[in-house]
Amino acid sequence: MRTKKSIKTNGTARLLQGNEACVHGALLAGVRFFAGYPITPSTEIAELLAHELPRVGGVFVQMEDEIAGMGAVIGASLAGAKAMTATSGPGFSLKQENLGYASFTEVPCVIVNVMRGGPSTGLPTAVGQGDIMQARWGTHGDHPIIALAPWSVNETLRLTIQAFNFSEKYRTPVILLLDEVIGHMREKVNMPKKSAIEVVERKRPDVPAHAYQPYEMTADLVPPFADFGSGYRYHVTGLAHDQWGFPTTRPDEVKSLVSRLRDKIENNRADICLSEEYRCEDAEHILVAVGSAARSAREAVEQARKKGIKVGLIRPLTVWPFPRRLVLHYAPLARRFVVVELNLGQIVLEVERLVAGKAKVESLTRYDGELITPAEIISRLVEEE
């Protein structure tokens, strides 16, 4: 750990690694608790937070395993702290049961997964984007989730803040999907001034303690959340629960809970689904990509346009829920979609579903631990021309 100076956010530019930018973003968002277990390529996040959190009165704790890391994060959030953990694929798998718990009990927290290549231990130091579907469906049972995927160091800082804000606003775990290249690359970052950042705090109850319902059906579907130990004594369980938090198997209560969890995310798609489109207006070919693959895709758009090929790029910043609006908009206008990703083809499934035959959908993938290059993308575009 080389960083000796405390983090300054004075509106100046700094050269930062993606993982470092994630830490800066988390601190700006008000993180006060980190628990985790070391795993490449995410370790810089833990190391830097071990250095920084005690300086702001927060807590860093290295737990005995990934599962404990996730458990401690949930406990810390229940006690009122903005809490996070960071891991990579194998660790993310271990956290899944507790991630589902946080989702079902509506405990805000941020889980960073710096994706590496391959299943199992795979390619610990190489890039991959194989956890797109794990982020959506990794835990058991059915539940909504929010997952964000930045494509630059600068954006990593901003999306980390966003991840905390969504988490607090919607009382839900939020997953930040970096890939190894984004986590480890260094770029210039314009450090935002604290005053320029919107930081969301969770809604806390203001009713008398006896009237507090931690899982109340509120109009916005996000019930206020009381800190444990603040005088609101209530029960939290991973069992299906009623509005008081007590276990229930009554079908109407179970259905109402699960529907509310779904709807609090679904009804707010306009707020949650961040995406970017680039030169899509007249595009015959539309690339869809996230993270480091999107950087190559963007470069491919530039180069292909110079060759006279009409190409555009759709870049979801929010991967889940998938920003379907853009795909639906361009599906009848474009000739084909090429989904570029560093896995065997995961996002392409979502695009195929949305395009629904209105255009051709192709998958362009690479899964050998190397980056996909703009030249590879262009040669695919030209191939069909």
Place this chain on the structure above:
Amino acid sequence: MSVIHEYIRSTKKFPHLWCPGCGYGVGLSALVRAIDSLGYSRNDVILISGIGCAARAPVYVDFNTLHTTHGRALSFATGIKLVKPHLHVIVIMGDGDALAIGGNHFIHSCRRNIDLTAIVFNNRIYGMTGGQCSPTTPKGDRATTAPYDNFDTSFDICNLAVGAGASFVARGTTYYAKQTERFIKMALAHKGFSVVEVISQCPTIYGRLNKMGGPVEMLKWQRDNAIPLEKVRQRWSDSTDPAGDLGGKILTGIFVNRETSEFVSEYYAMVARLNGSRKNGEAKT
């Protein structure tokens, strides 16, 4: 009205789900009396559990209560305690919950000597899932997953906790309920990681499978087989095998009770040192 009635969530969650004759209610009431006698504000008490029969205990009592995933209660507790050190964080686990799936968290909580109280209700079997072997099922006993008798060696929870670094460790029984209450009270007042194992009868599952009779016979068995630790300490120190040959008896008493550096206060001492203050606080939230 007894002390217990003041604390139960009587309108919400009764009747409870434990079988007739189960010892877990005795364990829970010992805990509630211990909390009451210490005069803790119930707003400051956090009761956490994992999964299984014992894990259902918190829902019945009016504290801040948290029913977590199987085996993971101690990790949730660690997060809460680190953020709000002034809270009394108590974890109720079963033998399977604490020692099998939660074994890693158990030994590392002992190692950290974090100021939590772990109460392990030990009925020597998986009750809620119907009678499978647990890490404390004695060798030679019957379980649904040990139909030809258990050949697996069992854990001694207290010796494990002592070995891993817990600073207060005691074992009581549901027969000697007042003694158990006293151990729990001492554990709660102790600064550091404290473990109280509570040997309980499970007439419906363990007792039936092992032909131990009903709850009364099982309680009498506890009475006749519990040996105070002091009585065997001498034999213990003479023996090359520190656990000694107990012939199926249960050692009860306080295994360890020592003051040693505690994780949360050490952490906040470091925070105070870094920030040029001597005052120990809690996480800013």
